[in-house]
Amino acid sequence: MDDGRQESPGEQTLSFRAITDESAAPPPTAATEDESAASPPAAAGEEEAPASAGESPGESAEPEASSDESAEPGTSPEEPTEPEASSDESAVPGTLSGESAGLEVSSEESAEPEVLSEESSDGPEASSDVGDAGDAGASDPEEPETWAKLDEPADEEPDVRAELEEPEAPSDEEPAEPAEPAESAELAESAEAAEPDEPAEPAWLRELDEAEARAKLAEQQARAELAKTDKPEQPAGFLTLDEPQARVEPAETDESAEAEPEGSAAAAPEPSAWHFPDPQAERDLDAQAAEAARGEAAEATGTGKPAGGRPPAPRVEPLPPQMVAALTAALNALRESVSDLRFGLDLPGAAEARQARADLLAQLQDYVLPRVRTNTAPALIVIAGSTGAGKSTLVNSLAEKNISRTGVRRPTTGIPVLVCHPDDRQWFTKGDLLGGLRRIDKPSPEAGTGSLVVVATEKLPQGVALLDTPDIDSVVEEHHEIAHRMLDAADLWIFVTTAARYADAPAWNLLRLAKERGARLAIVLSRVQPKAREVVLKHFVRMLTEYGLGEVDRFVIGEAKVVDGRLPDHEMTDLRLWLAELSVDEDRRAQAVHETLNGVLDSFRTRVPALARHLEGQVAFRTELRADVEAAYMSALAEIDKATRNGMLVHGEVLARWQDFAGSGDLMRTIQFRKRGRSSRQAPERVTAFRSALRAGLESLIVAAANRAAEEVVARWRHRSELGGTIGAGLERPSDELVRHATRAIAAWQEHVTELVRTEGVAKRSVSKFVSFDADSLSLIFMVAMFSGGTVEGVPHRLVNALLGAESLRGIGAKALSDLRARIGMLFDEESMRYVQALDSAGIPDESIATRLYQASYNLEVAR
Amino acid sequence: MTAVTTRPGLAPRLTALTKIVELGPGRLDQKLLSEASTLLTRAGDRLKLSSEHTVVALAGGTGSGKSSLFNAISGLELSPTGVRRPTTARTHACVWGLEGAAPLLDWLQIQWRHRFARASALDKGESQLHGLILLDLPDHDSIRALTDTEADRLIGLADLVVWVLDPQKYADASTHRRYVADLAGHEAVTVFALNQADRLSTEELAELVIDLNDLLRREGVEHPSVVPTSAVSGRGVDSLKSVISSAVSRRRAAIHKLEADLRRLEQRLSQTMPVGQALSAPASVDEARRLGLTDALCDAVGVPAVGEAMENVYAERSNRWVGWPYPRWLAKFRPDPLKSLRLEDVSDEIRGITTGSVSAQAAEVSNAVQALADGLSVGMHPVWRTAVHRAARSRSSQLPKALTEDLTEVAPELDRVPGWWRLLKIWQYFLVGAFVGGLAWLAVGLTVPGQLPAALQLLGDSAALPWVGLMMASVLGLGALSGIASRNFVVLGASRERERLEREMRRRVAAVSESMVVEPVERELGRHHAFYSAMRGLAG
Secondary structure (H helix, E strand, O other): OHHHHHHHHHHHHHHOOOOOOOOOOOHHHHHOOHHHHHOOOHHHHHHHHHHHHOOOHHHHHHHHHHHHHHHOOOHHHHHHHHHHHHHHHHHOOOOOOHHHHHHHHHHHHHHHHHHHHHHHHHOHHHHHHHHHHHHHHOOOOOOOHHHHHHHOHHHHHHHHHHHHHHHHHHHOHHHHHHHHHHHHHHHHHHOOOOOOHHHHHHHHHHHHHHHHHHHHHHHOHHHHHHHHHHHHHHHHHHHHHHHHHHHHHHHOOHHHHHHHHHHHHHHOHHHHHOOOOOHHHHHHHHHHHHHHHHHHHHHHHHHHHHHHOOOOOOOOOOOOHHHHHHHHHHHHHHHHHHHHOOOOOOOOOHHHHHHHHHHHHHHHHHHHHHHHHOOOOOEEEEEEEOOOOOHHHHHHHHHOOOOOOOOOOOOOOOOOEEEEOHHHHHHHHHOOOOOOOEEEOOOOOOOOOOEEEEEEOOOOOOOEEEEEOOOOOEOOHHHHHHHHHHHHOOOEEEEEEEOOOOOEHHHHHHHHHHHHHOOEEEEEEEEEOHHHHHHHHHHHHHHHHHOOOOOOEEEEEEOOOOEOOEOOHHHHHHHHHHHHHHHHOHHHHHHHHHHHHHHHHHHHHHHHHHHHHHHHHHHHHHHHHHHHHHHHHHHHHHHHHHHHHOOOOOOHHHHHHHHHHHHOOHHHHOEEEHHHOOOOOOOHHHHHHHHHHHHHHHHHHHHHHHHHHHHHHHHHHHHHOHHHHHHOOOOOOOOOOHHHHHHHHHHHHHHHHHHHHHHOOOOOHHHHOOEEEOHHHHHHHHHHHHHOOOOOOOHHHHHHHHHHOHHHHHHHHHHHHHHHHHHHHHHHHHHHHHHHHHHHHHOOOOHHHHHHHHHHHHHHHHHO | OHHHHHOOOHHHHHHHHHHHHHHOOOOOOHHHHHHHHHHHHHHHHHHHOOOOOEEEEEEEOOOOOHHHHHHHHHOOOOOOOOOOOOOOOOOEEEEEOOOOHHHHHHHHOOOHHHEEEEOOOOOOOOHHHOOEEEEEOOOOOEOHHHHOOHHHHHHHHOOEEEEEEOOOOOOEHHHHOOOHHHOOOOHHHEEEEEOOHHHOOHHHHHHHHHHHHHHHHHOOOOOOOEEEOOOOOOOOHHHHHHHHHHHHHHOOHHHHHHHHHHHHHHHHHHHHOOOOOHHHOOOOOOHHHHHHHHHHHHHHHOHHHHHHHHHHHHHHHHHHHHOOHHHHHHHHHOOOHHHHOOOOOHHHHHHHHOOOOOOOOHHHHHHHHHHHHHHHOOOOOHHHHHHHHHHHHOOOOOHHHHHHHHHHOOOOOOOOOOHHHHHHHHHHHHHHHHHHHHHHHHHHHHHOOOOOOHHHHHHHOOOOHHHHHHHHHHHHHHHHHHHHHHHHHHHHHHHHHHHHHHHHHHHHHHHHHHHHHHHHHHHHHHHHHHHHHHHHHHHO
16 A cells, blocks of 8 residues: 555646646736646746756747746647646656656657647647647646637647657657666756656656657557557556656655646647547557557666666555455455444434445445455546536546436436446446446436446446446435445545535535545536636635645536537546546556555444444443333332331321221221131121222322333433433323232232231230131231331231231231232333333344444454 | 504414413423524514515525626626635625615624615616615525525525526525425515526526426425526526516515514424314313312322211210110120230220321322323323423422311311210110119019018018019110110211211312312413414414
8 A cells, every 4th residue: 555655646746737736826827827827836847947958949948838838828838738748647657767758758859849840830730639649648638728729829839749749759769768867867866856857757758659659540550559469568667657756746846746737737738629539549549658658668667767766666466365355254244243233213313323334334335345355346436526517427528428318407317327448347237346236228217226327338448437426415315325325336536516616515525525535536627617717726726725635636627518418528638538547557546446445444443433332322322211211110119118118108098997997996806716706707898998998008109109100211211312202202101001900919919918917927826825816807907007117016016916926927027018019010010111112112222233343343454 | 664563464473473482481392492582583673674675685505696696686796706616705785775774784784894775866767676675695505604604594584585596506405405495485585596597508498497496396385486597698687676676666575574484483383283182172170170189189088988987986986975885894794805915005095096187198199180180181292291290290299288287177086075975874874773773672672571661661562563673674675775876876977977077078178179289280271272372373
């Protein structure tokens, strides 16, 4: 990954092509066009100049150009083009031993200009050629329209450039090569100071190469073919190129960096004016260029690298199989844990957590797992942005085919559309990437949200696929979800926004997301009015820089008439070039892929624990609610306990019945002499009434306590959260069966006590000989004795004590009380079950999954 | 002002809203309540301010062309336009017809330097716009707007809102979800200007207008007025002007806006607290429920049991006074099991028990109160149900004590001994004496008839002896009879006493429950009724 990071700067420089930095732009330049405004500062110009100056007039022209650009578009464009080219190259081909290459170019230029001067006379044509060359070479033509205009008037100079390029083609890199050594020497000297030059040089080389390639194409098909065959090798060459650039960039001062972009911008316009050649041609060109580069590289690397003092950038090695296996295993474990994850409780944040879980799962399945398994797969570039930003138009234009519907209706695209080269089609139709989506061939209204349109076109380079997504900010909110899912599976993001939208909040939310995920990002600002260009770009770039995204690749597309769902080709050159570079340079692509993958894996470090934390929160919440139930019923039980001990029960009807019972003589009649027999039970109705009064008293005690407990539970729940209130809805009263159950329980308890008194309450031996008692009545007296609590000296106490003895009184009392408590406890358990059931029906979070999640994310880290 | 006050509907509905806001705290959702009071304040403020002016706000996303449209309508370059997003950060206002506008602008919190006036000279030919206050709002969807609620605030305050949409942004969630979705009922005070129409071909524009109309209808704006405009080419600006001017000249927009806002608020209120059957809920505690409560409370005190106990205890105790003494004496010779248990003194204590007082059982009292509240609050909104319960229980901690104290005053004195019991006891003893005398006579007459002194000759008279025997038998019979009779009298009196006692206790229980339970509950029921009446009034 380290390699990747090193390389990344190179790409960043690329990004500058499109949008010139404001800071860099000198005031005069501003006067002219934005891009021109972007024109490199003097320093940059100087730097460039040396590079080219080394050899020829071209160099001298360049410095001027930088300054000139602002003043004279015509002249400036050419020169800037050179720097741009350099930057482009640096970005694209990567590493031609940048310095040497650049030097070569400059030499070529110097040589060529004259030759080409003829072309310059041709004017427009020449410029057009140049443009093509630029495009073909994938030299970043940023080609804003303005530039295009400039180019035309400035034909002469462009011509010069074109000439340069053309001659180069013939001369190829070879001439350059010789120059390289010298340059390398220079580089060695100014390695860091000169760095700016170096990038520029590679760009030149590229352009030259491309130009050459074009020329060759025009002239020799054979060569083109060769180039194709060469392709595979090219990457290596590019890589080498990239490295020098990469290293150059870090060394470069901001100014130089800016200068380059400006230059590139300037250069771009010309090429942009021109239409693209066939992709095939492009490829050929690329191939050729690659060849050339290789040729150069072969030498350049030999010479240039040493000069640069830098080893070639290490290739991005595919992961070793055992690591892949370990990663896959760890990821699978993670996926299982995540898929087992359930957030049953609608706590605040649960919806987000569910979404996050779904996102994570989808990303694991759609992207991470397939990506880890085959990390050499084509790069998936997801185009996302606001509705109406022109995503579909962009895709159509890049693919030169009306693949995705465009229109004035917002939102337009509802089903994601994937475009790739036919050779890559297999990978996208059969592969696991975005495996959850149904593949269809063309968008149709009946295709649901789970579909993905896959279209193959040869217009796209191999190794990169474009995915047109629904918007992120329209009224149709499903679209946002689909877009985010697509972004989760992206190797690179292209974020499209417009001059009218670049300050929209949703756009910046997406940028924030990209930043958080560490995804490789490119930004396209489209629909830019020519006259607003400068201001808007400046402002946007400043916003991006403030946001920490100043280094991101940027492209500008002017407001242009969309014909047949496509933008004019000249608007697309830059992006095309970028794509082509990605396509050709496998390492760069792998780099981008890896970086994004790493970013995603990094994001798991926070996302997975966040999910686990939320789950733990749910578990804790549930535990709290259960504790509330328990506490409420415990306190209800304690309350009853207290009431049964402190005589509170012997009030009201119970008291009246007791008075009745005692005052009417029934109390005395309870105790009989044995010989009298025990049949003389009188007034059983009074005993019954007393018994039922006691029962009713106990019952009301239970019901009141249960009422309070139920209310308390619900109040506590509601206090905890809104969800608690929802779960507790309808539970603020005790169940309807409570009274019935309580009656039954108390009656049973009374019987139990009677039985106890009868069986265990063996009367004292001294007493039992001649006294018998009525167990029913005595048990009532016993209960009163029990319930009147503290007053140990009361009548009932003494009676029972005298009859049964203190010991058995204590024994029976303890048993009776604990039995009562147990019965009431069971009642309350039944009651509290209602709450537990309500909780359960709201969802039971599984605590063990949180542990598994932590474990899985730890294992993932280990595997990495 | 006059138009406002005479307008039927708005004033009573605002009054109803005042009532709701007054009764709301603790019962209505806090957010809704604060919205309601905000609306109330706003309505009051707006109706006090110039009714001659109509505040029209241009709202929309950044880059839709609010400022351009503002300038196009005003005809002056008042609000800076630009390509930088977002452009406008402060609200600009342009006033047609200055008099009376200043307080309104102050209320809108428009900064002085952003206020512009169309001089009357310029107004020629634009007299129909007289009274217009045009606001150019900042956007609501840029990153700047995340921390700035200016647009939000003024969209709420403006009488008429012109939503400036453009072909790129017309379907943005930021506009539709946050604002348009709430616009149902606001058709009269909402206009949609589809700006930047110059960027589209005629067919595209037509398609777009249809699409926008559909979209708005789907979101509940039933009759959206969509005006395609182009601030650049000037197309459609006049028709927008005429839409605005018709609203301005009618001077009704402020009222319509308030009405629409009221309606929206009312809908949200009635979503959380639907009027439904709430008004059929009892507004007071009816007689049956009062009776039920009194019964339940009497049970809690044990009134019937107290009565029964009194009756039984009287009967039992009267036996000692008015009963035939002989069985009692006989019983005394029977061995007392208590004595064998060495509990002789217990019988006194037992007598002591019966002197006990009346008391209420707390649990039953609370259950009774609960049952009343349950019965009354059936079908009520949970919030109100809780409120009724709370009201019912407001004094329940003092209730058992109050009942106990109140009833103890009338509690029967079970150890009371009426005078006639004593008389009867004397009578019984007199009869016993007579019997004993007769017995003596008989004994004397039979054993020593001849040895009696002359004075006692009569005793020896054997002829009298049968009469003596007869007398003795009749004395015994009389004692038994009078014992039975007086016992019946006792029982009769006791049951009469019991009835009186129960009546008295019930009366007292009812009085206590009236003051401690029913009154607070009725107050709450009254609030409930007033609240829902106001809700109905708000609905109009």
